[in-house]
Ligand SMILES: O=C(O)CCC(=O)C(=O)O
Protein backbone atom coordinates (compact mmCIF):
# COMPACT_ATOMS: atom_id res chain seq x y z
CA UNK A 542 0.00 0.00 0.00
CA UNK A 543 1.37 3.43 -0.87
CA UNK A 544 2.14 5.91 1.92
CA UNK A 545 -0.64 8.27 0.73
CA UNK A 546 -3.34 5.61 0.93
CA UNK A 547 -2.15 4.55 4.36
CA UNK A 548 -2.24 8.07 5.82
CA UNK A 549 -5.68 8.74 4.28
CA UNK A 550 -7.07 5.66 5.94
CA UNK A 551 -5.91 6.54 9.42
CA UNK A 552 -7.24 10.11 9.18
CA UNK A 553 -10.47 10.76 11.08
CA UNK A 554 -12.63 12.74 8.66
CA UNK A 555 -15.38 15.09 9.76
CA UNK A 556 -17.65 16.13 6.93
CA UNK A 557 -20.40 17.39 9.25
CA UNK A 558 -21.85 20.82 8.60
CA UNK A 559 -20.75 23.57 10.99
CA UNK A 560 -24.03 23.61 12.93
CA UNK A 561 -23.91 19.80 13.19
CA UNK A 562 -20.40 20.00 14.61
CA UNK A 563 -21.59 22.49 17.24
CA UNK A 564 -24.39 20.12 18.29
CA UNK A 565 -22.01 17.16 18.22
CA UNK A 566 -19.53 18.94 20.51
CA UNK A 567 -22.27 19.97 22.95
CA UNK A 568 -23.77 16.49 23.03
CA UNK A 569 -20.38 14.84 23.51
CA UNK A 570 -19.37 17.22 26.29
CA UNK A 571 -22.66 17.52 28.19
CA UNK A 572 -24.41 14.28 27.25
CA UNK A 573 -27.37 16.37 26.16
CA UNK A 574 -28.52 19.25 24.02
CA UNK A 575 -31.39 21.68 24.66
CA UNK A 576 -32.82 23.12 21.47
CA UNK A 577 -35.75 25.22 20.34
CA UNK A 578 -38.64 23.01 19.17
CA UNK A 579 -38.58 22.96 15.37
CA UNK A 580 -42.35 23.13 14.98
CA UNK A 581 -44.37 25.11 17.49
CA UNK A 582 -47.56 23.81 15.80
CA UNK A 583 -46.50 20.23 16.48
CA UNK A 584 -45.57 21.00 20.09
CA UNK A 585 -48.76 22.98 20.74
CA UNK A 586 -50.78 20.09 19.28
CA UNK A 587 -49.12 17.64 21.69
CA UNK A 588 -49.68 19.92 24.68
CA UNK A 589 -53.30 20.67 23.72
CA UNK A 590 -54.13 16.96 23.21
CA UNK A 591 -52.47 16.06 26.52
CA UNK A 592 -54.42 18.75 28.37
CA UNK A 593 -57.71 17.65 26.76
CA UNK A 594 -57.00 14.00 27.66
CA UNK A 595 -56.14 14.96 31.26
CA UNK A 596 -59.21 17.17 31.64
CA UNK A 597 -61.45 14.44 30.23
CA UNK A 598 -59.98 11.89 32.65
CA UNK A 599 -60.72 14.32 35.51
CA UNK A 600 -64.30 14.95 34.28
CA UNK A 601 -63.46 18.54 33.48
CA UNK A 602 -64.03 20.53 30.29
CA UNK A 603 -61.11 21.28 27.96
CA UNK A 604 -58.96 24.05 29.50
CA UNK A 605 -58.59 27.46 27.82
CA UNK A 606 -54.94 27.61 28.82
CA UNK A 607 -53.47 24.08 28.52
CA UNK A 608 -50.06 25.09 29.93
CA UNK A 609 -51.49 26.69 33.08
CA UNK A 610 -53.89 23.76 33.56
CA UNK A 611 -51.11 21.15 33.37
CA UNK A 612 -48.78 23.19 35.56
CA UNK A 613 -51.39 23.35 38.34
CA UNK A 614 -53.03 19.95 37.88
CA UNK A 615 -52.20 19.21 41.54
CA UNK A 616 -55.29 21.29 42.33
CA UNK A 617 -57.41 18.57 40.70
CA UNK A 618 -55.63 15.27 41.41
CA UNK A 619 -53.82 13.83 44.41
CA UNK A 620 -50.99 11.32 44.62
CA UNK A 621 -53.50 8.44 44.88
CA UNK A 622 -55.16 9.32 41.58
CA UNK A 623 -52.04 10.28 39.70
CA UNK A 624 -51.15 6.98 38.07
CA UNK A 625 -54.69 6.45 36.76
CA UNK A 626 -54.61 9.93 35.29
CA UNK A 627 -51.22 9.28 33.67
CA UNK A 628 -52.30 5.94 32.20
CA UNK A 629 -55.55 7.39 30.91
CA UNK A 630 -53.70 10.25 29.18
CA UNK A 631 -51.23 7.82 27.59
CA UNK A 632 -54.08 5.65 26.31
CA UNK A 633 -55.82 8.68 24.75
CA UNK A 634 -52.61 9.86 23.08
CA UNK A 635 -51.85 6.38 21.72
CA UNK A 636 -55.24 6.58 20.00
CA UNK A 637 -54.14 9.63 18.00
CA UNK A 638 -52.73 8.51 14.63
CA UNK A 639 -50.56 11.65 14.38
CA UNK A 640 -49.08 11.83 17.88
CA UNK A 641 -45.76 10.23 16.87
CA UNK A 642 -45.18 12.30 13.75
CA UNK A 643 -45.90 15.50 15.64
CA UNK A 644 -43.52 14.43 18.39
CA UNK A 645 -40.81 13.73 15.81
CA UNK A 646 -41.47 17.04 14.05
CA UNK A 647 -40.60 18.87 17.27
CA UNK A 648 -36.97 17.81 16.74
CA UNK A 649 -36.64 16.25 13.28
CA UNK A 650 -33.46 18.14 12.27
CA UNK A 651 -31.88 17.83 15.71
CA UNK A 652 -32.38 14.05 15.74
CA UNK A 653 -31.07 13.75 12.19
CA UNK A 654 -27.93 15.65 13.24
CA UNK A 655 -27.38 13.72 16.47
CA UNK A 656 -28.59 10.24 15.51
CA UNK A 657 -28.93 9.90 11.76
CA UNK A 658 -31.43 10.26 8.96
CA UNK A 659 -32.68 6.69 9.03
CA UNK A 660 -34.41 6.30 12.35
CA UNK A 661 -36.39 3.97 14.56
CA UNK A 662 -38.73 5.48 17.17
CA UNK A 663 -40.12 4.05 20.40
CA UNK A 664 -43.77 3.04 19.90
CA UNK A 665 -44.92 3.49 23.47
CA UNK A 666 -45.49 6.89 24.97
CA UNK A 667 -43.54 7.45 28.19
CA UNK A 668 -44.99 10.30 30.23
CA UNK A 669 -43.79 11.66 33.59
CA UNK A 670 -46.12 13.68 35.78
CA UNK A 671 -44.52 14.90 38.98
CA UNK A 672 -46.69 16.62 41.53
CA UNK A 673 -45.08 18.98 44.05
CA UNK A 674 -43.54 17.04 46.98
CA UNK A 675 -44.60 13.64 45.58
CA UNK A 676 -41.99 10.96 46.24
CA UNK A 677 -44.07 8.23 44.58
CA UNK A 678 -43.10 8.65 40.92
CA UNK A 679 -39.37 9.17 41.12
CA UNK A 680 -36.72 7.76 38.82
CA UNK A 681 -33.69 7.43 41.11
CA UNK A 682 -30.19 7.71 39.69
CA UNK A 683 -29.62 5.20 36.89
CA UNK A 684 -28.23 4.72 33.42
CA UNK A 685 -30.67 3.02 31.06
CA UNK A 686 -27.71 1.25 29.48
CA UNK A 687 -27.04 -0.67 32.72
CA UNK A 688 -30.10 -2.81 31.99
CA UNK A 689 -29.69 -5.39 29.23
CA UNK A 690 -32.74 -3.93 27.46
CA UNK A 691 -31.24 -0.62 26.41
CA UNK A 692 -28.91 -0.12 23.49
CA UNK A 693 -26.29 2.59 24.07
CA UNK A 694 -27.14 3.88 20.58
CA UNK A 695 -30.46 5.25 21.85
CA UNK A 696 -31.11 8.95 22.33
CA UNK A 697 -34.02 10.15 24.46
CA UNK A 698 -36.07 13.04 23.12
CA UNK A 699 -37.47 14.60 26.31
CA UNK A 700 -40.20 17.12 25.69
CA UNK A 701 -41.60 19.21 28.55
CA UNK A 702 -45.15 20.59 28.41
CA UNK A 703 -44.39 23.10 31.17
CA UNK A 704 -41.26 25.07 32.11
CA UNK A 705 -38.88 22.78 34.03
CA UNK A 706 -36.19 24.03 36.39
CA UNK A 707 -34.54 22.98 39.67
CA UNK A 708 -36.06 19.79 41.11
CA UNK A 709 -39.03 20.05 38.73
CA UNK A 710 -36.59 18.98 35.99
CA UNK A 711 -34.05 16.12 35.74
CA UNK A 712 -30.29 15.86 36.11
CA UNK A 713 -27.53 14.17 34.12
CA UNK A 714 -23.90 13.39 34.81
CA UNK A 715 -21.75 14.66 31.90
CA UNK A 716 -19.89 11.90 29.98
CA UNK A 717 -16.42 12.70 31.34
CA UNK A 718 -17.58 12.61 34.96
CA UNK A 719 -19.71 9.56 34.15
CA UNK A 720 -16.66 7.71 32.82
CA UNK A 721 -14.84 8.44 36.09
CA UNK A 722 -17.72 7.43 38.39
CA UNK A 723 -18.68 4.19 36.59
CA UNK A 724 -15.34 2.76 37.64
CA UNK A 725 -16.34 3.32 41.30
CA UNK A 726 -19.81 1.76 41.28
CA UNK A 727 -18.54 -1.28 43.16
CA UNK A 728 -17.85 0.96 46.20
CA UNK A 729 -21.56 1.85 46.40
CA UNK A 730 -22.90 -1.70 46.12
CA UNK A 731 -23.83 -1.82 49.81
CA UNK A 732 -24.81 1.81 50.39
CA UNK A 733 -27.02 2.03 47.29
CA UNK A 734 -27.94 4.64 44.73
CA UNK A 735 -28.85 7.35 47.23
CA UNK A 736 -25.28 7.32 48.54
CA UNK A 737 -24.00 7.29 44.96
CA UNK A 738 -26.22 10.27 44.14
CA UNK A 739 -24.86 12.22 47.11
CA UNK A 740 -21.33 11.50 45.89
CA UNK A 741 -21.94 12.61 42.29
CA UNK A 742 -24.37 15.45 43.14
CA UNK A 743 -21.76 18.24 42.88
CA UNK A 744 -20.96 17.11 39.32
CA UNK A 745 -24.46 16.63 37.88
CA UNK A 746 -26.13 19.15 35.58
CA UNK A 747 -29.75 20.06 36.22
CA UNK A 748 -31.48 20.76 32.92
CA UNK A 749 -33.11 24.14 32.77
CA UNK A 750 -35.68 23.98 29.99
CA UNK A 751 -38.77 25.95 29.05
CA UNK A 752 -41.93 25.00 27.22
CA UNK A 753 -41.04 25.53 23.56
CA UNK A 754 -37.69 23.74 23.92
CA UNK A 755 -36.73 20.08 23.65
CA UNK A 756 -33.98 18.06 25.31
CA UNK A 757 -32.06 15.25 23.59
CA UNK A 758 -29.83 13.17 25.85
CA UNK A 759 -27.92 9.93 25.94
CA UNK A 760 -29.44 7.60 28.55
CA UNK A 761 -26.06 5.85 28.72
CA UNK A 762 -24.88 8.40 31.31
CA UNK A 763 -26.22 8.48 34.88
CA UNK A 764 -29.37 10.55 35.28
CA UNK A 765 -32.60 10.75 37.24
CA UNK A 766 -34.83 13.07 39.19
CA UNK A 767 -35.59 14.06 42.80
CA UNK A 768 -38.71 15.02 44.71
CA UNK A 769 -40.20 18.03 42.94
CA UNK A 770 -39.79 20.75 45.55
CA UNK A 771 -41.33 23.51 43.45
CA UNK A 772 -45.02 24.28 43.76
CA UNK A 773 -45.76 23.38 40.12
CA UNK A 774 -46.37 20.03 38.40
CA UNK A 775 -43.91 18.64 35.89
CA UNK A 776 -45.25 17.09 32.64
CA UNK A 777 -42.65 15.63 30.30
CA UNK A 778 -42.47 12.93 27.65
CA UNK A 779 -39.41 10.76 27.11
CA UNK A 780 -39.37 8.83 23.84
CA UNK A 781 -36.37 7.05 22.39
CA UNK A 782 -34.87 7.20 18.90
CA UNK A 783 -31.99 5.25 17.40
CA UNK A 784 -30.30 4.74 14.07
CA UNK A 785 -32.41 2.16 12.25
CA UNK A 786 -29.39 -0.02 11.47
CA UNK A 787 -27.67 0.25 14.85
CA UNK A 788 -27.55 -2.87 17.07
CA UNK A 789 -30.74 -3.80 18.95
CA UNK A 790 -30.72 -5.36 22.41
CA UNK A 791 -33.84 -6.37 24.35
CA UNK A 792 -35.93 -3.59 22.80
CA UNK A 793 -36.54 -5.01 19.35
CA UNK A 794 -37.41 -3.42 16.05
CA UNK A 795 -41.08 -4.06 15.25
CA UNK A 796 -41.90 -4.46 18.93
CA UNK A 797 -40.46 -1.68 21.08
CA UNK A 798 -39.20 0.40 18.13
CA UNK A 799 -40.76 1.15 14.75
CA UNK A 800 -38.94 2.33 11.63
CA UNK A 801 -39.94 5.92 10.81
CA UNK A 802 -37.55 6.99 8.05
CA UNK A 803 -36.18 4.41 5.63
CA UNK A 804 -34.23 5.78 2.67
CA UNK A 805 -34.68 4.26 -0.80
CA UNK A 806 -31.16 2.89 -1.08
CA UNK A 807 -31.69 0.96 2.14
CA UNK A 808 -35.00 -0.42 0.83
CA UNK A 809 -33.22 -1.59 -2.31
CA UNK A 810 -30.55 -3.20 -0.16
CA UNK A 811 -33.05 -4.86 2.18
CA UNK A 812 -35.13 -6.23 -0.69
CA UNK A 813 -32.22 -7.31 -2.84
CA UNK A 814 -31.86 -10.99 -3.57
CA UNK A 815 -28.81 -12.36 -5.27
CA UNK A 816 -29.90 -14.18 -8.46
CA UNK A 817 -29.19 -17.85 -7.82
CA UNK A 818 -27.13 -18.44 -10.99
CA UNK A 819 -24.58 -15.84 -9.95
CA UNK A 820 -23.75 -17.13 -6.49
CA UNK A 821 -20.07 -17.82 -6.02
CA UNK A 822 -19.63 -21.52 -5.64
O1 LIG B 1 -37.79 12.32 33.21
C1 LIG B 1 -36.93 12.03 34.05
O2 LIG B 1 -36.78 12.65 35.10
C2 LIG B 1 -36.00 10.87 33.78
C3 LIG B 1 -36.25 10.23 32.47
C4 LIG B 1 -35.41 9.04 32.23
O3 LIG B 1 -34.81 8.47 33.08
C5 LIG B 1 -35.32 8.53 30.83
O4 LIG B 1 -36.03 9.04 29.96
O5 LIG B 1 -34.51 7.62 30.58
Ligand SMILES: [Fe+2]
Pocket residue numbers: 683684685760764
Ligand atom coordinates in the same frame (compact mmCIF):
# COMPACT_ATOMS: atom_id res chain seq x y z
FE1 LIG C 1 -33.53 6.91 32.21
